[in-house]
Amino acid sequence: MKKVIVEHLKYRYPQAETLALDDLSFEVDEGEMIGIIGRNGAGKSTLCQALVGLVPHFYRGAYGGRVTVAGLEVLKSSVGRLSAKVGIVFQNPFTQVTGAKWTVYEEVAFGLENMGVPRKEMIERVDFALHLLGLEDVKDRNPFELSGGQAQRMAIAGVIALKPEIIVLDEPTSQLDPQGTEEVFRAIHRLSEEGMTVILAEHKMEKIARYCNRVLLLDEGKLIQFDTPAAVFSREDLMRFGVAPPVYTRVCRELDARREGSSHFPVTLEEACEVLKGR
Amino acid sequence: MQQRKSWFRFTTPSLVLIPVAVGINYVGKLFAGTLKLPLWLDSIGTVLAGMLAGPVIGALAGAINNVIYGLTVDPISFVYGLTSLFIGLVAGIMAFRGWIDGWGKALFVGLAVGLTATAVSTPLNVWFWGGQTGNLWGDALFAAVLARTDSVWLASFLDEVVVDVPDKLLTVLAAYALFRGLPKNIRQLYTGSRDLESLD
C-alpha cells in the first residue's frame, strides 16, 4: 500500500526567488525505510516538512502539486490532523521540549492531552512509547536534565505516542555525540522493524546504506535519483551533488570491486568484506 | 516597518514569542545590572514582541511578564502589570500602523511609550505608595515637588517621568535595533503575509 504519494510537488518560501522544491514526484510503500540525501540547502528539510504539512501551512508561500500521506491530502488537511498519521522529529533535541511539563512521562503525553485521548489509553500509549525507546528508567526525570541522545529519543517517543503510520526524521543525530547517535539509530531501526514507514534525512551515509530500502538524492530541490542504496551510491557523479558515498563504497570503487552480478559497488561493511574476500 | 492588516494573530510563533519576550526582558535587566547602567531596560522583550506580533501579543507579553515576575521574584510586580500591558500595546499599535520606520520615528515612539508608561504608572503609584515610586532619586524629587506645590499628582507624575521616560526611550531604540538586525526568515514568520499562492 502506498503510504506517501508525491505528485509534481513544487514549493517556494515567502519572499524567496527560487523554488525550494522543484517538481518532485515519488511514492513510498508501507513499511519502507527511505533515506533522503543531498548537500545542505538541497531541500531535504523542506521536503520533510512538506510531508507533514508544515510546508505550506506553517510558512505559507507558494505551493504546487499534490502530496498525499496515509490517505490525507496535505494541502487540504490541518497540521493537527496530519500529526495523527505522520510524525516528525527535528535536529535539536532540546528545542523540541515543550517546557510546560516537569517529567519525561508528562512530556511524552503532551500531544495526547491536546488531542483528547482518554486517560486510560493515554497511559497505555505512553508506557508503550517509553518502552520502545528505552526510556523507562528516566520517565520521572526532568526533560531538561537528559542527555542529547535521551532527549531525542524522548522527542521520538512523544511523536510515537500519537500512533502515526509514518515517521519523518530530519537529521536527528546531527547534534548528538556518537553514543547518542547510536541510541537514536537503534531506536529508528526498532521502529522500522515494528512495521512503521520511516523517512530519514541524513548525512551519515554508512547508516543510510545499512538501514534504508531506498535512497532519494536531492539537489537544488530536484529529484536526481530514487533507487536502492547500491544504485545511488555507485553513481560516478555523486560528488557533484555534494554527497560522499559510504567509506566502504569509496574503498571498493578504488579497488574496482563490484557486487556479484551487478555493476554496483558494495555499500556496507559486510557486503564489502564479502566481495573483497571472494577475490 | 510597513502597515499590517491582521492585529489578532495567535499563530504558534506568536504564542511562543511570549516566553522569549519575558526572557529578553529579564536578560535586558540582567545586562543593565552587570554593566552598571543607570537604567532598568527590563521591557525590551515586551516592545520587541509588540513590534513583531502586534498590539495584542505585545500587551499579553507585558501582562504575563509581570505575572511571572510576581510569582517568581517580586510580588509587587503584579501591581504594575497594567503598565507593562500598555507598553506592549502601544509599541504594537505604532508598529502595526507602520509608524516605526527609521530611527527618528523610533525615537518618537520611544517617547510615546515612555509617556504612556508614566501615565499608567502614576495612578498606580498614587494608589499604592501614596505617590512615590520606590526609586531613591525619583522619590527625592517627589518630596521636593510635594513640599513646594502641595500637589501629590504633579509630584508623582514628575517622579515617574524622570525615572521612566529615559528608560523607555532607550528600550524602544534597543528593541528597534534588534528588530532591524533580525534575519529575514525570522521576521517573515511574524510579519509575512498569510496568503498561500498556487504554483499549479
Add this chain to the structure above:
Amino acid sequence: MKTFSLYVEKDSLIHRIDPINKILYVLTAVSVPLILPSMAVSFLWMLTSLALLAAAKVIRQSLPVFAFVSLVLGTVVLIQGWFYPGNQTPLFGREPFVFYVEGLMNALRIVVRVITIVAAFLLLVLTTRPADLVEELVRRGLSPRLGYVLASIFQILPQMIKTTRTIMDAQRSRGLETEGNLWVRVKAFLPLIGPVVMSSLIHAKERALALEVRGIHFEGKRTWLREKRKYPHSRAIGACLLLVLALSVVWRILG
C-alpha cells in the same frame, strides 16, 4: 531540581487550598479596603493576611520582601509626615522637617494598605506551585494555549539564562569591553543582548514547529493525564470570599 519560583514546599492548611481561592483572596483583600475606606477595615484585612501567612508557616520566607517594602515605607512615612498637603497639626520636629498628625495618619493608611496587598500576594505566591496554578486555570476555562505559554515560561526562562552566561563569556573572550567609562559600557549592551535575542528567536521557531506537530492548535476537547486534584472546601471558601466582597459593596451603597 530548583524550580524558578518563590514556592516554598511545606504542608500547611493554606498550601492545600485551591489556587483559584487564593486568587480570589487577593482580589478581596485588595478590593474591600478600596470599597470601604475605614481604618478599622484596613487593619482587619492586614491582620488577617498576616495571620494566614503565619498559618502557612511561610513568615520567614516573606521577610526579604517585607524588608524591601519597609525601606520604601520608611521614606513614605517621612515624606508624608513632612509634606502631606493636608498637614495642619504639628506633632514634633524642627523646621522645615516637622511631622504633622494628618501626614502621619495618611502614612499609616498607606503602610497598612501596602502590607495587606503584599501579604495577600505572598500568600498566593509562597504556597502555590506554578504548575498547579496554571492547571487549575486551564481546567476552569483558560485557553490551553495560554496555559501552555504560562507553564512553559518557568522552564524556558532558566534555559535562556544559561545560554546568556555562555554568550557573555564568549563575547568577552572575543574582546568585548564590559568595564570602563559609561560610553564603553553602553556600547557593550547591544553586542551582549543581540546574540541572546537571535538564538532565542531561532529556538522559538523550532519550538513552534515541534508544538504544531504535537497538536497544540487542535480544536476539540482536551484530556488530562493527571487526575483532577480535589481541593478541600473549594466551593465553600470561594463562595465565602465572594459573599464578603458583595457585602462590602452593599455596605458602601447603604452608607
